[in-house]
Amino acid sequence: MAVRRQVLRAEVEELILQRLLEARWPPGARLSIDGLARDLEVSPTPVREAMVSLERSGLVEYVALRGYVVAPMLDAEQMTELLDARRVVETAALGRAFEDVDALLAALEEAHAAHGAVIARIEAAGEVSIELLQEHFHADWAFHQTLFDHSGNRYLSTMVETVRPHTHRMRQTWVGGPAALDVHEAYTEHGRILEKVRRHHHDGALQALDEHLAAVLERSHAVAEAEEAGGTAKG
Numbered sequence: 399m400a401v402r403r404q405v406l407r408a409e410v411e412e413l414i415l416q417r418l419l420e421a422r423w424p425p426g427a428r429l430s431i432d433g434l435a436r437d438l439e440v441s442p443t444p445v446r447e448a449m450v451s452l453e454r455s456g457l458v459e460y461v462a463l464r465g466y467v468v469a470p471m472l473d474a475e476q477m478t479e480l481l482d483a484r485r486v487v488e489t490a491a492l493g494r495a496f497e498d499v500d501a502l503l504a505a506l507e508e509a510h511a512a513h514g515a516v517i518a519r520i521e522a523a524g525e526v527s528i529e530l531l532q533e534h535f536h537a538d539w540a541f542h543q544t545l546f547d548h549s550g551n552r553y554l555s556t557m558v559e560t561v562r563p564h565t566h567r568m569r570q571t572w573v574g575g576p577a578a579l580d581v582h583e584a585y586t587e588h589g590r591i592l593e594k595v596r597r598h599h600h601d602g603a604l605q606a607l608d609e610h611l612a613a614v615l616e617r618s619h620a621v622a623e624a625e626e627a628g629g630t631a632k633g
Contacts, residue, residue, distance in 0.1 A: 410440055411448035418457050418468065419566040420532060429458060429466040457563055472568045474619055480564050481615040485608060487557050488545055492591075492607055495548035496600050502548045503595050509544050510585075510592050513537040517581050534581055535569050541588050568618055580617050587613060 414434065423429065431449065435442040449466045452458045458466050472480065495502045516537045520530050539562065546555045587610035594603035 406440065407444040407447045407451075410438060410444040411451055413438060414445075414448055414452065415457070415563065418452070419563065420528070423468045425468050425470045427468045428464055429468065431465070455560070455563055457567060469567075471622075472564065474622060476564075477568055477615060477618050477622070480561060480568060481611050481618075483561055484565070485611050487554060487561070488542060488607060488611070489604055491545040491549040491551070491554050491558070492604060493600070494550055494554070495545055496595075496598075496603070497550065498548065499595065499598055502544070503592075505544045505548060506541065506592050506595055509537075509541040510588055513541060513585055513588065517585055520581060535566060538584050538588075539565065580614070583613065583617065584610075 414429075417423070429449070431442050431445045435445045438445065449458060449460075453460055453466070457469055459469050461467050513534075516530070516533045520534065523530060543558070546558050549555065587606070591603055591606040591610060594606050
């Protein structure tokens, strides 16, 4: 019985997490435990337990007299710390993945091709829908996830699960429209990493990864600053 309860809580947490990452609710929106329980057709208990876990992740916050609310978007300092953490763990993962460079290369080629297919759909659509935006973000992350999948280190894979939700939360800042979307930049930068792996160039791949993450941070800061300036102008 206890095992089933743990499974149910995990399932509920995953469903709520997915909705958070899809920006179903704006920052500051109240998350009613009873309302979510009715929507998910479960009792309030697994929802409450899931909220406690999500609060530890930083995706939701508990506010006195209001209950749980969606956490605000990451600010510039948090973005900097997040990309710094990613640089540490992803560099470690990529370095270790080189121990079986052929397997790494095959997986990166597949992930990069899948990302390219998403970009083709975005270009064919002529506009960026929320669905295509999420596809891009997931395809983008899949390339990075490959590094951990081939690192041969279960603890690195566990550590990245901490930064993954925050990376998606940071990317929600980019929902401002096609002008803010870094589809081609990210794909091109991934391609540079991939090319170094093709050449079995260990140090070159690490440098290309570092440059990519630095560029992601720079773009994220620029978009956040533009959003803030727009909000100030409206206010």
